Amino acid sequence: MTVTEAPRDVLDVAAVDTEPVSPTGLAALVGSGDPRSIGKLYIGTSLLFLLVAGVTGVLVGFEQVDVDKPDNVLSADTLAQVYTLHSISGLFLVVLPLLLGIALAVVPLQLGASTVAFPRAAAASYWVFLVGGGLVLTSYAVNGGPFGGEADGVALFVASLVAVLLALCTASVSVATTVVALRAPGLSLRRAPLFSWSMLVATTIWLLTLPVLAGLLVLAYVDLVYGSGFMGGADGLYNQILWVFWQPAVYAFAIPALGIIADIVPVFAQRRLKRHSAAMFLVGLFGALSFGAWAQAGIDTFAADDADLTPWLHDGPWIVVSWAIVLPVLALLGLWSSTRAAGKVKVASPLLFALASGLLLLVGVAAGAATSIDALDLVGSTWMTAQTYAVLLAALTAGFGGLVFWAPKLYGNLLSEATARLVATLLLIGTLVLAVPYAVAGLLDQQRLLAFDTSGIDEVGTVETLNLVSAIGGVVVVVGALLGILAVLGARVGRGTGPGDDPWNGHTLEWATSSPPPVGNFPSLPEITSEAPLYDARHAALRDTTEASA
Amino acid sequence: MADTIATTGTGTVGTGDPALEVFTAAPAPEPPRPRVLLVGTALAAGAAAAGLCSLVALYAEVRAQSLASEGSWLPDDTVMPLTPGNMGMVSLLMSLVTAAWAVYALRNDDRVHAWLAIAVTLVFGAAFITDTAYLWQQSQLVIGETPQAVLIYVITGLHVAMVVAGMLYLLVMGFRSLGGQLTGRASEGVEAAALFWYVAVAVYAVVWYAIYITK
Numbered sequence: 001m002t003v004t005e006a007p008r009d010v011l012d013v014a015a016v017d018t019e020p021v022s023p024t025g026l027a028a029l030v031g032s033g034d035p036r037s038i039g040k041l042y043i044g045t046s047l048l049f050l051l052v053a054g055v056t057g058v059l060v061g062f063e064q065v066d067v068d069k070p071d072n073v074l075s076a077d078t079l080a081q082v083y084t085l086h087s088i089s090g091l092f093l094v095v096l097p098l099l100l101g102i103a104l105a106v107v108p109l110q111l112g113a114s115t116v117a118f119p120r121a122a123a124a125s126y127w128v129f130l131v132g133g134g135l136v137l138t139s140y141a142v143n144g145g146p147f148g149g150e151a152d153g154v155a156l157f158v159a160s161l162v163a164v165l166l167a168l169c170t171a172s173v174s175v176a177t178t179v180v181a182l183r184a185p186g187l188s189l190r191r192a193p194l195f196s197w198s199m200l201v202a203t204t205i206w207l208l209t210l211p212v213l214a215g216l217l218v219l220a221y222v223d224l225v226y227g228s229g230f231m232g233g234a235d236g237l238y239n240q241i242l243w244v245f246w247q248p249a250v251y252a253f254a255i256p257a258l259g260i261i262a263d264i265v266p267v268f269a270q271r272r273l274k275r276h277s278a279a280m281f282l283v284g285l286f287g288a289l290s291f292g293a294w295a296q297a298g299i300d301t302f303a304a305d306d307a308d309l310t311p312w313l314h315d316g317p318w319i320v321v322s323w324a325i326v327l328p329v330l331a332l333l334g335l336w337s338s339t340r341a342a343g344k345v346k347v348a349s350p351l352l353f354a355l356a357s358g359l360l361l362l363v364g365v366a367a368g369a370a371t372s373i374d375a376l377d378l379v380g381s382t383w384m385t386a387q388t389y390a391v392l393l394a395a396l397t398a399g400f401g402g403l404v405f406w407a408p409k410l411y412g413n414l415l416s417e418a419t420a421r422l423v424a425t426l427l428l429i430g431t432l433v434l435a436v437p438y439a440v441a442g443l444l445d446q447q448r449l450l451a452f453d454t455s456g457i458d459e460v461g462t463v464e465t466l467n468l469v470s471a472i473g474g475v476v477v478v479v480g481a482l483l484g485i486l487a488v489l490g491a492r493v494g495r496g497t498g499p500g501d502d503p504w505n506g507h508t509l510e511w512a513t514s515s516p517p518p519v520g521n522f523p524s525l526p527e528i529t530s531e532a533p534l535y536d537a538r539h540a541a542l543r544d545t546t547e548a549s550a
Numbered sequence: 551m552a553d554t555i556a557t558t559g560t561g562t563v564g565t566g567d568p569a570l571e572v573f574t575a576a577p578a579p580e581p582p583r584p585r586v587l588l589v590g591t592a593l594a595a596g597a598a599a600a601g602l603c604s605l606v607a608l609y610a611e612v613r614a615q616s617l618a619s620e621g622s623w624l625p626d627d628t629v630m631p632l633t634p635g636n637m638g639m640v641s642l643l644m645s646l647v648t649a650a651w652a653v654y655a656l657r658n659d660d661r662v663h664a665w666l667a668i669a670v671t672l673v674f675g676a677a678f679i680t681d682t683a684y685l686w687q688q689s690q691l692v693i694g695e696t697p698q699a700v701l702i703y704v705i706t707g708l709h710v711a712m713v714v715a716g717m718l719y720l721l722v723m724g725f726r727s728l729g730g731q732l733t734g735r736a737s738e739g740v741e742a743a744a745l746f747w748y749v750a751v752a753v754y755a756v757v758w759y760a761i762y763i764t765k
Contacts, residue, residue, distance in 0.1 A: 117586045169597055177590040207593055211601030219605065219704050226694025293604060301697050302615035 030127075033119035034519065035104045040410060041126050042101025042171070043403065047485045049093035049133060050396075054478035056086035061434075061471030064449060067457060067464055080147035083449050084238050085140050087245060087388075091253065092164050093133045095392055096206070098399040099256045100171045103199045106406050107175055109510035110193040112184025112528065114520045117177035125170035132163030146238035151224065154234040158221040165214040172203035172210075184509065186528035190277060193508040193531065195402070197280050198259025201287035205252045209244070212293040216240045230301040239297050245388045247368040248321045249292025254361055254391050257398030258283050258332060261354040264405055265336045267504050268351040271343025272532045279335055282328040289325040314374045322372035326365045333358055349420035350504070353401025356428035357394045363432070364390035367439060376443070383442025385449070386435040393431040393477065400427065400484045408503055408515035413494040419487040426480030433473030437466035507532035591719075591742035595749035598712055602705065602753050606760045609701045613764075624765060625696055629688055635762030638681035642713075642751040645674035649720070649744040659734035661727055668724040668740070671747065675717040678754075682710055685762075702761060709750070709757050716750045719743040 023031055032038065060083045063074055074082060108116050116122055139145050139160060144153020179192065179200040189197070220240055223231045231240060243249055262283070266273040273279060295318065298309035312318045336358070345351070367387035371378045378384065404420045407413060441463045445456040457463050502511040511534055513522055530536050613623045624630060652667035686706070691699040723739040726732050732739045 118590055169594075173590050173593045173597070176593055177586055180589045181585045204593075207597040208600045211597045212604040215601040215605045215708070216608070218708065219608070219700065222693065222704050223697075223700050226700065228694045228697055228700050230697035230700065293600070296604075296608075299608065299612055299615075299697075301612060302619050 033115075033123050035108055035116040035119055035122060036410065036516065038119070038122050038126050039101045039103070039105030042097045042104060042129070043410070043488075045126075045130055045133065046094050046098040046101060047488065049089055049097075050481055050485065052137065053086055053090040053094050054481055056082050057090070058471070058474050058478055060086055060449065061467070061474040064467045065464055065471060067446070067460055067467065077147055077149065079449075080238075081140060081143075081145050084146040084241075085137075088145075088161070088241065089133075089136070090392060091244065092161065092168070093136065095253055095395050095399065096168050097129060097171075099199075099202070099253075099395065099402075100168065100175065102260075102399060102402045102406065102410075103175045103195075103203075103256065104171065105410055106402070106510060107178055107196045107199055108182070109409055109513065109517060109521055110196045110508050111178065111182060112187060112509045112522055112525045113178060113182040114522070115182075116174050117182055118174045121170050122174040125167040125174070128163055128170070129167035132160045132167060135160030136164060146234060146241070148234050151234075154237065155221060155224050158217050158224065158237070162214050162217045162221070165210045165217070169207055169210050169214075172206050175199050176203040176207070184522075184525045184528050186526075187509075190280065191528060191531040192280075193259075194262035194273070194276070194279055194283065195256065195259035198256050198262070198283050198287075201284050202252065202255035202259075205255065205287050205291050208291060209249060209252055209293050212296070213241065213244060216296070231299060243292065243296045246295070246384060247292070247371065247387065248290050248295065248318075248325065250388055250391050251286065251290035251325060251365070251368075252292065254364070254395040254398075255283065255287050255290065256402075257357050257361060257395045258286060258329075260398040260402045260405070261336065261358050262332070263508065264350045264354040264401060266339050266343070266532070266535075267405075267506050268346050268348055268354075269340045269343030270346060270505070271339055272507060272535050274335055274339045274342065276531045279332060282332050282335075286325060286328040286332075289321050289328070313379055314372065319372045323369050326369050329362055329365050333362065348504070349415070349417055349424060350401050350405040352421055352424035353397055353404060353427075356424050357398035357401060359428065360390050360394035360397060360431055363435065364388075364394055367435075377445075378442055380447055381442035382438040382446045382448055386438035386442060389435045389438070390431060393427065393434075396481070397424070397427045397431070400424070400481075403484075403488055405504070406510070407488075407491050408499045408501070409510055409513075409517060411488075411491040411494070412498050412516040413491040414499040414503060415487040415491045419483055419490070423480050423484040423487060426476055426483065430473050430476030430478075430480050434470050434477055435473070437469040437473070441466040441470075502534070505534075505538070507535040509533060585738070587738050587742040588745065591746050595746045599749050599753050602708055602712065603756055605701075605705050605708070606756050609705060610760060612697060612701065624698055625691075627690060628698070629690055630762065630765050631685070631688055632762065634681045634685040634688065635758055638678045638685075639754065639758050641674045641677045641681065642754050645671045645678075646748060646751055648674065649747045652720075652724075653737065653741050653744050656727060656732060656737040656740050657734050661733075664727055664740065665724055668720050668727075671720055672717055675713055675720075678713060679710055682706055705757060705761065709754060712750045712753065716743070716747045719746055 029037070029041075059074070060079065063079055063082075104116055104122055108114070135156060136145075139148070139153050139157035142153040142156070143150040144155070145157045146154075148154045148157065176199070179196050180189075183189070183192065192200075217240070220231050220237055223229065224233065224237075231237070262273060262279055295310075295312045298311070300309055303309065336354075364387055367383065367390060370376060371384060371387065400423060403410065404415050407415050444459055444463050444466075446463050446467075447456065499515060501513065501515045503515075504511070508531075509522075509525070509528070510517075512525075616623045648667045648671040652664050652671065655661070655664035655667055686703070689702075691702060693699050693703045720740075720743045723732065723743040726739055727737075
């Protein structure tokens with residue numbers, strides 16, 4: 001018989017002896033299936049889009065200072081387009097991809113996996129996201145987007161946003177599958193680090209929410225292109241998207257914030273997290289309550305004039321969810337406080353980000369609970385805008401906290417500590433200054449921007465002052481975000497000896513490998529027996545040393 | 551105790567902390583568990599089902615509005631015969647059996663019958679698509695003329711897209727089994743494709759009832 005294949009041992013030797021040729025430059029970037037590279041691409045692009053969301057937010061803020069003349073600088077139509085660009089880019093092009101980018105890079109490390117599940121699908125998702133995000137901005141540039149005047153531009157917006165949603169869903173499948181199926185031996189789901197767990201919860205909810213929005217957008221696209229107009233055309237488009245910015249759906253985008261905080265607090269308290277399983281349950285409960293695809297707006301084609309197209313508002317389930325979701329946040333804050341109190345706190349920038357994010361999220365869920373009080377009549381007012389800002393900026397702040405905390409694993413460098421502390425402070429103060437006056441203005445009957453209805457405002461002077469303060473708060477947030485971007489850039493291009501592999505004395509597996517990690521992350525791992533394996537190993541070694549010296 | 555740095559072919563790993571030596575000196579990890587494709591498919595299929603079912607819910611809501619305000623739903627000149635929709639349902643129900651047969655055959659290292667089962671499943675899928683296309687042609691609904699047409703074409707069109715995706719998935723996994731990549735011990739790919747197919751059929755059951763039966 002003719003042997004046509006080399007024996008296995010010969011092949012193996014050949015494989016070892018032959019140095020693989022790695023692509024460089026653009027080929028390496030485009031062809032990369034390395035989750036850390038893909039994650040960093042997601043992070044970098046989301047920070048780039050953050051500039052768009054920030055600048056448009058500042059424009060909208062100052063436009064509202066004079067409530068009688070909402071078209072000071074921008075016409076009413078342009079203002080509506082700029083506002084929707086701000087909100088849509090803020091959520092779908094900044095917050096979600098930032099959190100997914102961190103997850104793609106960090107989750108495999110936390111779980112002792114060599115890579116993410118479906119790395120090529122994750123890479124493809126990034127490129128689709130990049131092109132889709134670029135086309136979303138392009139659609140606005142050609143007078144498209146919600147409230148756009150150019151039909152083709154509006155259709156382009158819808159199609160490109162669907163592409164962005166599909167990309168985010170694909171990345172979510174990759175992250176969720178990694179958590180479910182690629183954990184290291186012994187690392188049961190109950191022992192999973194809380195950021196990884198929170199990403200599993202978040203991506204599951206996103207996978208049940210984003211396709212619902214994508215389905216609506218496909219419907220809107222066909223309606224726009226073929227002209228039946230029953231979904232309200234370009235002017236009605238934003239109403240079909242609005243529900244993702246309202247509670248309960250908006251909370252789903254802050255689920256990873258809980259995981260980031262839960263991983264940061266014990267490290268800087270130098271104490272293992274109290275009641276890890278309870279924290280997992282609370283994060284899961286928060287996620288379950290944040291599922292909000294049932295609370296979409298209706299379509300009024302055949303509805304009677306007085307029909308309520310949001311029948312879920314002030315209905316039993318909505319009120320229950322609005323109040324119930326406060327409980328897991330409060331309980332988690334209690335767990336973190338008791339962990340902090342039991343340990344010896346080491347104040348550093350990641351902890352400041354965690355505190356800021358936790359506080360903002362508490363403000364957001366408390367505002368949401370108040371919204372459900374019918375007598376206050378807050379639905380549709382800027383109170384809800386303030387709540388959305390608080391929740392989404394809590395997620396953004398946690399995202400920055402994650403970047404600072406895991407910068408050694410992402411970039412092989414630490415971010416500047418002084419800058420990071422300043423960023424955390426600016427994001428916290430800026431968000432409060434942005435949101436609280438908006439909330440008060442909502443109490444004074446200021447309707448959300450796109451209502452263009454100022455007739456109910458009695459105290460116009462007060463509301464205008466509040467809007468000015470809010471606008472200034474927006475500027476502070478943007479300055480904080482810019483500094484954050486610069487700090488990340490500094491870490492990205494920074495040279496020097498590096499931070500070491502475990503600069504924070506971390507508790508979870510990502511700190512057991514080098515900074516930045518090698519390809520494959522870990523050459524080997526032992527059986528994992530706890531949720532804080534590095535913390536346990538350190539304390540066991542300390543105990544052994546003490547016993548030996550005794 | 552000296553600092554331990556484990557050196558690999560791709561770089562150095564280790565924290566320099568002797569207490570963490572255990573993480574660099576351990577034996578090689580076990581290979582990844584063979585559930586990745588199944589879990590990923592379950593998530594993707596669940597997401598697709600969520601999107602489609604939400605559209606069906608929207609359809610039901612708009613239909614209810616129309617019935618309440620106008621007393622009717624489909625325009626008078628619309629023809630919605632039951633037979634093509636029912637034949638589509640029957641085709642897909644039978645394909646459930648053949649998809650399960652493919653998985654069973656592959657688990658038992660019977661690649662010939664696995665391929666036969668996949669091929670028959672694909673035929674059922676093609677039959678379903680022709681049923682749906684025939685229904686579109688018969689219905690005389692013109693897309694863009696009425697909300698009903700937009701809703702029906704979008705929902706049934708997206709579902710056909712899901713079925714086509716399921717057929718391609720089965721086809722790819724069938725080719726992989728033909729090439730010997732999927733065997734009795736590694737039949738996960740066909741199991742995953744079959745899972746996607748089951749979800750597509752379940753979604754059709756919802757579409758079939760909401761659109762073709764209730765009209």
